[in-house]
Amino acid sequence: MGDFNESVILDAIRRHPAGLSRVELAKATGLSAQTVSNITRRLIDQGVARESGKQNTGSGKPRTLLEIVPTCRYAVGVHLDPAVITCVMVDLLGTVVGHRSRRTPSGGDTDGTVADMAASVHSLVAESGVDAERVLGLGIAAPGPIDASAGWVVDPPELPGWGRYPLRERLSEATGLPALLDKDVTASVVAERWAGAATESRNLLFFYLGTGSGMGLVVDDTVLRGVSGNAGEVGGLGAACSTRTLVDEAVALGVLGGEYTVLDPADAQRGLERLALLAAEGDAQADGIIERLAIRIGRGVCAAGTLLDVDTIVFGGPTWLVLAPRLLATIEPMVARSPFVRATHPTAVLSTTLGENVAAVGAASLVLDQALSAQPRSLLLG
Amino acid sequence: MGDFNESVILDAIRRHPAGLSRVELAKATGLSAQTVSNITRRLIDQGVARESGKQNTGSGKPRTLLEIVPTCRYAVGVHLDPAVITCVMVDLLGTVVGHRSRRTPSGGDTDGTVADMAASVHSLVAESGVDAERVLGLGIAAPGPIDASAGWVVDPPELPGWGRYPLRERLSEATGLPALLDKDVTASVVAERWAGAATESRNLLFFYLGTGSGMGLVVDDTVLRGVSGNAGEVGGLGAACSTRTLVDEAVALGVLGGEYTVLDPADAQRGLERLALLAAEGDAQADGIIERLAIRIGRGVCAAGTLLDVDTIVFGGPTWLVLAPRLLATIEPMVARSPFVRATHPTAVLSTTLGENVAAVGAASLVLDQALSAQPRSLLLG
Numbered sequence: 001m002g003d004f005n006e007s008v009i010l011d012a013i014r015r016h017p018a019g020l021s022r023v024e025l026a027k028a029t030g031l032s033a034q035t036v037s038n039i040t041r042r043l044i045d046q047g048v049a050r051e052s053g054k055q056n057t058g059s060g061k062p063r064t065l066l067e068i069v070p071t072c073r074y075a076v077g078v079h080l081d082p083a084v085i086t087c088v089m090v091d092l093l094g095t096v097v098g099h100r101s102r103r104t105p106s107g108g109d110t111d112g113t114v115a116d117m118a119a120s121v122h123s124l125v126a127e128s129g130v131d132a133e134r135v136l137g138l139g140i141a142a143p144g145p146i147d148a149s150a151g152w153v154v155d156p157p158e159l160p161g162w163g164r165y166p167l168r169e170r171l172s173e174a175t176g177l178p179a180l181l182d183k184d185v186t187a188s189v190v191a192e193r194w195a196g197a198a199t200e201s202r203n204l205l206f207f208y209l210g211t212g213s214g215m216g217l218v219v220d221d222t223v224l225r226g227v228s229g230n231a232g233e234v235g236g237l238g239a240a241c242s243t244r245t246l247v248d249e250a251v252a253l254g255v256l257g258g259e260y261t262v263l264d265p266a267d268a269q270r271g272l273e274r275l276a277l278l279a280a281e282g283d284a285q286a287d288g289i290i291e292r293l294a295i296r297i298g299r300g301v302c303a304a305g306t307l308l309d310v311d312t313i314v315f316g317g318p319t320w321l322v323l324a325p326r327l328l329a330t331i332e333p334m335v336a337r338s339p340f341v342r343a344t345h346p347t348a349v350l351s352t353t354l355g356e357n358v359a360a361v362g363a364a365s366l367v368l369d370q371a372l373s374a375q376p377r378s379l380l381l382g
Numbered sequence: 383m384g385d386f387n388e389s390v391i392l393d394a395i396r397r398h399p400a401g402l403s404r405v406e407l408a409k410a411t412g413l414s415a416q417t418v419s420n421i422t423r424r425l426i427d428q429g430v431a432r433e434s435g436k437q438n439t440g441s442g443k444p445r446t447l448l449e450i451v452p453t454c455r456y457a458v459g460v461h462l463d464p465a466v467i468t469c470v471m472v473d474l475l476g477t478v479v480g481h482r483s484r485r486t487p488s489g490g491d492t493d494g495t496v497a498d499m500a501a502s503v504h505s506l507v508a509e510s511g512v513d514a515e516r517v518l519g520l521g522i523a524a525p526g527p528i529d530a531s532a533g534w535v536v537d538p539p540e541l542p543g544w545g546r547y548p549l550r551e552r553l554s555e556a557t558g559l560p561a562l563l564d565k566d567v568t569a570s571v572v573a574e575r576w577a578g579a580a581t582e583s584r585n586l587l588f589f590y591l592g593t594g595s596g597m598g599l600v601v602d603d604t605v606l607r608g609v610s611g612n613a614g615e616v617g618g619l620g621a622a623c624s625t626r627t628l629v630d631e632a633v634a635l636g637v638l639g640g641e642y643t644v645l646d647p648a649d650a651q652r653g654l655e656r657l658a659l660l661a662a663e664g665d666a667q668a669d670g671i672i673e674r675l676a677i678r679i680g681r682g683v684c685a686a687g688t689l690l691d692v693d694t695i696v697f698g699g700p701t702w703l704v705l706a707p708r709l710l711a712t713i714e715p716m717v718a719r720s721p722f723v724r725a726t727h728p729t730a731v732l733s734t735t736l737g738e739n740v741a742a743v744g745a746a747s748l749v750l751d752q753a754l755s756a757q758p759r760s761l762l763l764g
Contacts, residue, residue, distance in 0.1 A: 145726055154725070203609045215689065219608055224601045226691020227585045228726050231601065233688045235722060304689060306615045307597065309608020340617060343536070344527055344610050 005031060009039045010048070010068070010372050014093065015199055019052045019065030040066055047072045048092075068092055073371070074134050076121050076177065077364030079141040079184060079357075080104070080167070082158035082211040082265035083318070085113070086360040087120040089128055089135075092372070094195025094365050096357060098124045103266055108161015111170070118174035136371050138177040139363035140167060141187035143212055148229020151181045158211050158244075158265050180366045182225075184208060185232045187362030188352075189216025190223055192314050194365040196358070197350045204312035206352075207301055208359070209319035211265045213241040216362075219308050223369075237300045243319050246293060247271035255285045269318055276322050290323055294330035301331065305347055306340040316352030317359075324351050387413060391421045392430070392450070392754050396475065397581060401434045401447030422448055429454045430474075450474055455753070456512050458503050458559065459746030461523040461566060461739075462486070462549070464540035464593040464647035465700070467495070468742040469502040471510055471517075474754070476577025476747050478739060480506045485648055490543015493552070500556035518753050520559040521745035522549060523569035525594055530611020533563045540593050540626075540647050562748045564607075566590060567614045569744030570734075571598025572605055574696050576747040578740070579732045586694035588734075589683055590741070591701035593647045595623040598744075601690050605751075619682045625701050628675060629653035637667045651700055658704050672705055676712035683713065687729055688722040698734030699741075706733050 012028045013020055020028070026036045043049035044066075052067040070091040079086040082104055089098040100120045105113055125135060143156040151168025153159070172179035182190075189206035192198040206216035215232040217224040224231045239245060247268050250256040255278060260271035278286035301313050313335065320327065332349045341347045352358045394410045395402055402410070408418045425431040432451050436444040452473040461468040464486055471480040482502045487495055507517060525538040533550025535541070554561035564572075571588035574580040588598035597614040599606040606613045621627060629650050632638040637660060642653035660668035683695050695717065702709065714731045723729045734740050 145722075217689075219601070219606045219613065220604065222602065222604055224606075224690065226601055227693045228691055230722070230726055231689065231691040233691070233722055235685060235688050235720075303617060303685075306617050307599075307613065307686060307689075308606065309610055309613040309615070311609045338617075340527075340612070340615055344612055 005035060006039050006043070007373055009036065010043065013049055013066055014068050014372070017067070017093075019055070019067045021055055021063035021065055023063055025066070070095060072134065073136050073368075074128070074130050075136050075364040075367035076124065076138045076175075077141065077187075077360040077362065077366075078117050078121065078138065078171065079187070079360035079363055080113075080117075080143070080153075080159075081184065081318075081359070082143065082156070083269060084266070085117060085120075086357060087117065087124055088357055088360040088364055089124045089130075090195070090361060090364040090368075092368065094191065094361060094368060096361060097130075098128050099357060100124060101356075106264055108159070110162055110165050114167070114170045114174055117171060121175045121177070135177065137367040138171065138175055138179045139187065139366035140171060140179060140181045141184040141359040141363040142167060142181060144183045144185070144214065144233060145228070145230050146181060146183055148181065148225060151179075156212075180370060182363070182366055183214070183216075183229065183232060184359040184362075185214040185216040186223060186225060186229075187216070187366060188316060188358045189218055189314075189362070190365045190369055191354055191358050191362030192216075192352065193218065194368060195354065195361055197314050197353045198312045201310075201312040201348075203308065203310040204314060205301065205304055205308065205310050206314045206316065207297065207320075208317040209241060209297070209315065210317035211243055211268065213238040213317070213319075215304060217308060219310070234300060234304075237296060240296055241293060241300075241319075243268035243272050246275065246289060246319070249289055250275050250286065253285055253289070255283065255289065269322075272319060272322055276326070279326065287326075290326050291330060293323075294327045295334070297327065298331040298334035302335060302338040302341075305335065306338065309344075310347065311345055312348045312350065314350045314352055316354065318356065320351070321356060387411075387417060388421050388425070389755055391418065392425065395431055395448055396450050396754070399449070399475075401437070401449045403437055403445035403447055405445055407448070452477060454516065455750075456510070456517045457746040457749035457753075458506065458517060458520045458557075459523065459569070459742040459744065459748075460499050460503065460520065460553065461569070461742035461745055462495075462499075462525070462535075462541075463566065463700075463741070464525065464538070465651060466648070467499060467502075468739060469499065469506055470739055470742040470746055471506045471512075472577070472743060472746040472750070474750065476573065476743060476750065478743060479512075480510050481739060482506060483738075488646055490541070492544055492547050496549070496552045496556055499553060503557045503559070517559065519749040520553065520557055520561045521569065521748035522553060522561060522563045523566040523741040523745040524549060524563060526565045526567070526596065526615060527610070527612050528563060528565055530563065530607060533561075538594075562752060564745070564748055565596070565598075565611065565614060566741040566744075567596040567598040568605060568607060568611075569598070569748055570698060570740045571600055571696075571744070572747045572751055573736055573740050573744030574598075574734065575600065576750060577736065577743060579696050579735045580694045583692075583694040583730075585690065585692040586696060587683065587686055587690065587692050588696045588698065589679065590699040591623060591679070591697065592699035593625055593650065595620040595699070595701075597686060599690060601692070616682060619678060622678055623675060623682075623701075625650035625654050628657065628671060628701070631671055632657050632668065635667055635671070637665065637671065651704075654701060654704050658708070661708065669708075672708050673712060675705075676709045677716070679709065680713040680716035684717060684720040684723075687717065688720065691726075692729065693727055694730045694732065696732045696734055698736065700738060702733070703738060
């Protein structure tokens with residue numbers, strides 16, 4: 001979809017949902033009025049942008065505003081989580097237009113699971129009524145570690161049987177769509193920038209709390225991936241924050257009965273919900289488990305936020321959705337009191353607005369990001 | 383110095399000191415043979431690159447190799463450290479051609495110190511015999527926190543009197559050179575990429591151990607700076623690893639006498655050298671202090687290396703230079719045993735090859751990096 005300057009213009013329009021005039025576009029991008037005029041003409045001709053109204057500037061003639069045509073292109077996202085598989089279809093602004101989810105089959109039948117995913121993708125696209133040509137591609141969010149260049153998942157701890165599995169290639173073959181693979185946490189931070197709580201921030205971290213935990217990182221407007229695509233791993237902190245650890249701790253302390261013992265990742269969510277209910281009803285031991293979790297998370301995000309000098313921290317994932325207000329009550333003041341935050345700049349602490357779909361929306365956003373964002377390397381085809 | 387494609391070509395030539403043929407350049411950059419040919423002609427005409435010999439390819443005619451002309455441009459770097467001020471002049475490959483250092487005046491006479499720095503810069507340039515037109519500019523490395531956009535140092539803990547001081551502007555005025563300001567740790571990681579131990583790595587962290595400690599970060603070939611230019615702060619770990627903390631601990635344990643009590647940052651280095659000597663002579667308590675430091679550092683770099691998925695960790699700074707072999711003996715196996723490193727890819731653990739000049743060379747490299755590296759934002763002047 002065009003060259004670097006075009007991507008820069010598209011990015012600017014996309015990030016201003018209220019619309020932007022050509023004069024504002026020139027100012028925001030540093031491009032000349034003539035270049036902006038040529039590119040916006042081309043985008044309108046292609047059906048990617050449209051004129052959306054007039055802006056009264058006080059003096060002079062009113063300026064025409066431009067906006068993205070969200071229905072001109074779509075992307076599909078698949079999130080493979082150890083407990084749930086979620087598929088979404090989103091428009092060019094990352095808005096969900098279709099959604100399916102099902103429990104992840106246990107037993108490690110990889111090819112069978114891929115066939116199921118492909119069937120979900122097919123029906124999502126078919127039910128949307130969208131012309132298949134408008135679907136740019138398929139993004140996949142998977143638990144780490146991954147091998148990003150090969151497109152493999154590499155022995156994710158909670159997905160036995162998925163060792164070094166070529167998920168990107170298999171799902172691309174089964175759906176006929178070009179596919180991208182990234183870690184679930186990285187996809188989630190991309191979702192927050194496209195369609196979530198942090199579309200304005202150029203420096204943010206996303207803390208994903210679920211079956212496993214980890215961070216998605218954006219610094220200086222760049223999504224960090226690292227040597228092997230595994231940036232965002234939090235080592236022992238991830239294990240200490242997993243749903244399984246929480247529920248196991250509650251069972252060990254007698255706060256939850258033995259019937260909540262975690263055998264399968266999907267069990268853990270049931271135990272977690274019970275634990276949250278007990279805490280809300282005033283059970284001090286249950287609340288203590290959650291408070292200790294909050295402190296661990298707070299220390300982790302303060303350290304990472306300081307290391308990376310971010311101004312925004314967003315939380316999400318299945319565990320977060322159950323415990324959000326209780327965790328925020330502890331974490332928000334920890335961040336505000338952090339010496340570095342106090343010395344330099346305030347840091348916003350937010351909950352995802354994308355709910356349980358965040359990683360699947362993120363997977364789809366990977367496709368949008370690649371197709372539409374300003375990618376310097378695309379310049380090299382001289 | 384030209385456009386994006388030109389920068390990409392320069393980058394590729396610079397990173398292959400043995401020389402690169404036009405065919406190899408086209409392969410390495412993805413640019414067409416015609417584009418490579420046009421750009422290399424221009425670079426040769428400008429005196430920035432030159433033909434350096436022939437490469438025998440076995441079949442066909444030998445290929446002409448290209449290399450940078452290191453003496454075509456220079457940059458100056460100033461490192462303001464609480465103990466020492468170091469000024470260097472480097473050529474286009476980052477090689478030091480002149481060097482001065484002096485003890486940092488205590489008492490917070492900022493304007494007087496800047497006048498001293500400017501005098502050092504003037505004599506360095508004059509003594510080098512280099513035409514002033516060939517000096518691209520001046521880079522400054524300062525302890526954090528900084529305000530990168532304003533060009534200020536902001537109350538660095540060990541530099542009383544330097545609160546919110548417009549160092550970039552003042553030193554630019556005093557020298558007549560365009561100036562850039564960055565944190566010492568960020569400058570150091572830039573030095574390692576230009577002229578140091580890690581010119582090949584696209585994902586590395588530099589751990590600076592000195593009066594203060596912190597990290598310089600490069601992920602996906604991008605130097606991370608964050609919202610305010612303060613990426614790389616390590617919070618409590620930095621304080622726990624400072625020279626002052628080490629010497630204070632040694633005095634408190636009776637390993638060093640009270641005469642080593644740290645009053646001024648320059649004292650700390652003297653105490654540290656004594657501590658290193660005692661440990662080398664077999665003093666178990668002295669060695670214990672250094673071992674505990676190594677473990678703190680090892681944990682910190684394992685966590686950060688895992689979070690950022692780097693393949694290279696470089697150490698430097700005045701404390702490192704005194705203790706390097708002893709610290710490496712503990713840290714290297716910690717990194718190798720780190721679960722994430724074992725699961726994904728090996729990580730090299732290195733000592734800087736730039737010695738005590740690393741941050742000053744880094745400061746100069748900031749100028750080279752801005753003038754010569756592929757900077758996508760430069761494309762926006764359409």
